[in-house]
Amino acid sequence: MTGSLSTWLAGLSREELAGLLSERSDALADPEPLTLGELAERLSGPRGALVAFAACELPLVQFAEVLAALGGAAARADVEALLGAEPDDFERVLDALVRRGLVWPADGLLHLVEPLREWPIGDGPLGLGPSAAVLLPHLRAEDLRRIVRGLGVEPRGKRKAELLDAALAGLGDAERVRRVVAAAPQRERSRIEKIARAGRIDGDQGIYLFGRESPYTWALARGLLVQLDWLQPLMPAEVALALRGPSYQAPFTPAAPSVGTAAASEGAVTAEFAAASARALEQMEAVLRSCAAEPPARLKSGGVGVRELRRTAKRTGGSEDAVRLWLELAAAEGLLDWRDGALAPAAEAGDPPPSAARLASMLRTWAQMPRLPLLDDPETGRSAPLDTRAHDPAAPRLRAAVLESLAALPGGRGATGPGQLVAAVTWRSPLLFEDAEVAPPYIAAVWHEAELLGVIAHGALTPTGRVLAGVDAAVTLDEAVADALEATCGRVLLQSDLTAVVPGPPAPWLAGLLDLVADRESRGTASVWRFSLPSVRRALDEGRTADGIRSDLEAAAGTGLPQPLAYLIDDVARRHGEVTVTALACAIRCSRPALLAEILAHRGLRRLKLRELAPTVLASAEPVDQTLAALRAAGYVPAGAGDGDAPLIERARPPRREKRPGKAEATRPRTPIDLAARLHGTPPDPPAEADDVDAHMAELASHLPVSERRMLAHALRTGVAVGIEYVNGEGNPTTRVIEKARLDAPFLTAWCRLRDAERVFHIGRVQAVTPAALMI
CATH class of the missing domain: 3.30.70 (Alpha-Beta Plaits)
Structure with a gap:
C-alpha cells in the first residue's frame, strides 16, 4: 500500500534498516520477523510503539504531538510552521523519530505510527479535540447539509458522502473558518475564540437537554462545534488551529535546559570515587555477613521492618539508607532470599567473586533494578526494603535520565544538588512524570543511590558513572571499577593498644580481613579497628588459623605484630575448641x-x-x-x-507444579545487522503460515495480526514467556505474562506470572500478543 510503513521499510538500505532495528529491540524478539510486512506490524504494535515513545526526549514528543494534531499525516512545511523550528533542529528531531520507526516520510507527507495518532497522553494533542474526519461521519445528512450551508460550501451532490466531503473541505480551509467566525455576532465570536484557545468547553456547560436552547447553536450549525447525541460539544482540531491564527506555534524545546553547577575538580572526584566504591563493596559484604549471622525477619505485610533495618545498620556500621540499598541490590542479584520468614544468604550463592567483579555486578544490577529503595514518597512515605508492592518499572529509565543529564555538564563542573536536575531530567524523559512537580523526590532518590555506589561524586559523574551513561566507550565497567579499587589503601598500622588504623579508604580485601578479626570503631578519612577476644574467636570460628591470621596481618602491615596482639591471637587460639558443640539434625x-x-x-x-x-x-x-x-x-x-513421643503422622503431598517452565527461552544470538541482511528485499506483506501450528492459530485467532499469531504459536512450540492483553469472562481487561503454554482449542493453558499459578485463557479473548520484555 502506498505510503504504508511496510512500503517505506522496503525502500531502506540494509544499513538504514539495521539502524532502525538497533533502536527497536522489540523487533528482535523471538520469533524474528520473516518479512518486512511482519516487521511493520511489530513496529506499529501499540505496546512496542508506546515503549519506544516513552524513551523519547521532549522535542521528539513535541514533534509527534504536532503531527498527531495535524491528523497523523501532514506536509513537512505544515509541521515545520506549526513548530516554528529552526531547520537544523527540525532535521535532527525528525531523524531521531524516523530511526525509531515512529515517523516515516512517504508521498510528500510525514506519517505518524498508528498508536500515537489518537495521542495517548492527556486530553489530546495540543489540547485539541478530534479531527473533523473523526467527528462528522457520525452526523446525519441533514446536519451535514446545514453545516455546508453555514460554511458557504457548494457540495457536488446531495448524498451524505458528498455532503461529508464538502463539510470536511470547508472546515479544512483555515481562511474560510476565520471568515465565518469573523462574521459572527460578538457574543458568539468571543465564545468560539475562547473555546479554540482552550481546545475544549469547560465543565458541563455544553450539555443541554429537555428542549433548552444551547448557547452553541450558532457554532453547531456551521460545524465549528460538533455534538454527538447528548454529549458535550467538541471543537474539531482543524477549527481550533485555524482560529488560533497563522502566528500560533506549538511548544518546541529543542535544547536541554541548563543545570546549576559548581566546580568539581578531577582530583576531588577521583578521590571520592575510590573511597565510595571501596565503601560500597565493604558495606555490601558486611550486610551479607550480618544476614548470615542474624537473618532479618519478614514483616507480615512484606519486606524488612524498621527495627530489623536499624539492627542491621548498627551491626554493619552503615547508615539506614545504605543498608536499604545493599539489601535491595543483594536480593536483586540473588545473594539474599526469603527462607522460613527471614532474609538469609541464598543457598546457591557459592563462593564470592573477586572484589572488582562483585562491584561491577552491583552497578549493572542497580542500573536495571525496577525499584527505588531510597524514595521518600510525600504521600505514603518510604516503603519497607524488599516490599513487593514497591515495584517501579520506570526506575531504570529514570536512572539513565539522571546520568545522561550529568554527562552533559561541562568538564570540571558538577551539579549543586538533585534539585538542579529536575528540568534536565524531565526534558530527557518527559513521559516519566505526569507533572514535573512530583519529580524531585524521585531524582533525589537516584542521586543518593548513585553517591553511595560511587557513580556520582561532588555532583559529577565518576568513571563508572560515565560508563553507565554510555559516554565513555573506551573503558569497560570492569576496568573502571578495577582502577577505583587500585586507588584504595592497602596498608594498615597495627598498634600496641590492640587497634589497627588504615589512613585512607581501605581496599576491600583489607577491610574484609580487619572486619573478620577485629571490630570497627570509626570511619572517615582514617578507619580504626580494635582487636579483642570475641573478634579473634570469630575469625577462628570461620576456619582461620592463628598462623594464617598472623601472616595475613603481617603482610598487610609490612611489619611484625605488636606483642600484645600476638599474645592475644595465641591465647585465643590455645583456648579455642576446648568445648565443642556438634550439630544434630x-x-x-x-x-x-x-x-x-x-x-x-x-x-x-x-x-x-x-x-x-x-x-x-x-x-x-x-x-x-x-x-x-x-x-x-x-x-x-x-x-x-x-512431640512427646507421639507418632508422627505423614500425609502424602500432592505433586508440586513447577513455577517456571523447564524449557529455557531461546538464546540464539541475533544482531540488528544480521536481521537487516535477512529482511532486506523481503515482501512488504506478512508471511504465510509456516506450519500446522501457525495454520491452526490463524483459524483460532483470526482477529490478531499475523505477527502476533506467530508470536503466540512460537510460545506454544517452545514454552517461552509471552505477554498477552486479555479480556476475562466478566469483560474486564487485564495484561498477563504467560509461559509453558499448551493448546486445548479454543483454550490456552499456561503458567500465569501474575497469579503465580496455572490458568486457562480463551484464545478468542486474547486482544494482543507482545514480547514478554515489553510487559513492564
Missing part, C-alpha cells in the same frame, strides 16, 4: 542395641553420617524426612515421632 532411637549397631554399620546409610550417642541412640546429620527415607530404602521400617 535428628536422633534414631531403638530399644534393641543390636539393631542400632547393624544400622550404624550399614554401608548404604553412610550419607547419614551416623554417630553413636548411647547404646540405644544414634545421631543423624540429615533431617527427619531424609533419614526416614534412607532407612526405608535400606529395608527398615522406621516411624517418625512427634
Whole structure:
C-alpha cells in the first residue's frame, strides 16, 4: 500500500534498516520477523510503539504531538510552521523519530505510527479535540447539509458522502473558518475564540437537554462545534488551529535546559570515587555477613521492618539508607532470599567473586533494578526494603535520565544538588512524570543511590558513572571499577593498644580481613579497628588459623605484630575448641542395641553420617524426612515421632507444579545487522503460515495480526514467556505474562506470572500478543 510503513521499510538500505532495528529491540524478539510486512506490524504494535515513545526526549514528543494534531499525516512545511523550528533542529528531531520507526516520510507527507495518532497522553494533542474526519461521519445528512450551508460550501451532490466531503473541505480551509467566525455576532465570536484557545468547553456547560436552547447553536450549525447525541460539544482540531491564527506555534524545546553547577575538580572526584566504591563493596559484604549471622525477619505485610533495618545498620556500621540499598541490590542479584520468614544468604550463592567483579555486578544490577529503595514518597512515605508492592518499572529509565543529564555538564563542573536536575531530567524523559512537580523526590532518590555506589561524586559523574551513561566507550565497567579499587589503601598500622588504623579508604580485601578479626570503631578519612577476644574467636570460628591470621596481618602491615596482639591471637587460639558443640539434625532411637549397631554399620546409610550417642541412640546429620527415607530404602521400617513421643503422622503431598517452565527461552544470538541482511528485499506483506501450528492459530485467532499469531504459536512450540492483553469472562481487561503454554482449542493453558499459578485463557479473548520484555 502506498505510503504504508511496510512500503517505506522496503525502500531502506540494509544499513538504514539495521539502524532502525538497533533502536527497536522489540523487533528482535523471538520469533524474528520473516518479512518486512511482519516487521511493520511489530513496529506499529501499540505496546512496542508506546515503549519506544516513552524513551523519547521532549522535542521528539513535541514533534509527534504536532503531527498527531495535524491528523497523523501532514506536509513537512505544515509541521515545520506549526513548530516554528529552526531547520537544523527540525532535521535532527525528525531523524531521531524516523530511526525509531515512529515517523516515516512517504508521498510528500510525514506519517505518524498508528498508536500515537489518537495521542495517548492527556486530553489530546495540543489540547485539541478530534479531527473533523473523526467527528462528522457520525452526523446525519441533514446536519451535514446545514453545516455546508453555514460554511458557504457548494457540495457536488446531495448524498451524505458528498455532503461529508464538502463539510470536511470547508472546515479544512483555515481562511474560510476565520471568515465565518469573523462574521459572527460578538457574543458568539468571543465564545468560539475562547473555546479554540482552550481546545475544549469547560465543565458541563455544553450539555443541554429537555428542549433548552444551547448557547452553541450558532457554532453547531456551521460545524465549528460538533455534538454527538447528548454529549458535550467538541471543537474539531482543524477549527481550533485555524482560529488560533497563522502566528500560533506549538511548544518546541529543542535544547536541554541548563543545570546549576559548581566546580568539581578531577582530583576531588577521583578521590571520592575510590573511597565510595571501596565503601560500597565493604558495606555490601558486611550486610551479607550480618544476614548470615542474624537473618532479618519478614514483616507480615512484606519486606524488612524498621527495627530489623536499624539492627542491621548498627551491626554493619552503615547508615539506614545504605543498608536499604545493599539489601535491595543483594536480593536483586540473588545473594539474599526469603527462607522460613527471614532474609538469609541464598543457598546457591557459592563462593564470592573477586572484589572488582562483585562491584561491577552491583552497578549493572542497580542500573536495571525496577525499584527505588531510597524514595521518600510525600504521600505514603518510604516503603519497607524488599516490599513487593514497591515495584517501579520506570526506575531504570529514570536512572539513565539522571546520568545522561550529568554527562552533559561541562568538564570540571558538577551539579549543586538533585534539585538542579529536575528540568534536565524531565526534558530527557518527559513521559516519566505526569507533572514535573512530583519529580524531585524521585531524582533525589537516584542521586543518593548513585553517591553511595560511587557513580556520582561532588555532583559529577565518576568513571563508572560515565560508563553507565554510555559516554565513555573506551573503558569497560570492569576496568573502571578495577582502577577505583587500585586507588584504595592497602596498608594498615597495627598498634600496641590492640587497634589497627588504615589512613585512607581501605581496599576491600583489607577491610574484609580487619572486619573478620577485629571490630570497627570509626570511619572517615582514617578507619580504626580494635582487636579483642570475641573478634579473634570469630575469625577462628570461620576456619582461620592463628598462623594464617598472623601472616595475613603481617603482610598487610609490612611489619611484625605488636606483642600484645600476638599474645592475644595465641591465647585465643590455645583456648579455642576446648568445648565443642556438634550439630544434630535428628536422633534414631531403638530399644534393641543390636539393631542400632547393624544400622550404624550399614554401608548404604553412610550419607547419614551416623554417630553413636548411647547404646540405644544414634545421631543423624540429615533431617527427619531424609533419614526416614534412607532407612526405608535400606529395608527398615522406621516411624517418625512427634512431640512427646507421639507418632508422627505423614500425609502424602500432592505433586508440586513447577513455577517456571523447564524449557529455557531461546538464546540464539541475533544482531540488528544480521536481521537487516535477512529482511532486506523481503515482501512488504506478512508471511504465510509456516506450519500446522501457525495454520491452526490463524483459524483460532483470526482477529490478531499475523505477527502476533506467530508470536503466540512460537510460545506454544517452545514454552517461552509471552505477554498477552486479555479480556476475562466478566469483560474486564487485564495484561498477563504467560509461559509453558499448551493448546486445548479454543483454550490456552499456561503458567500465569501474575497469579503465580496455572490458568486457562480463551484464545478468542486474547486482544494482543507482545514480547514478554515489553510487559513492564
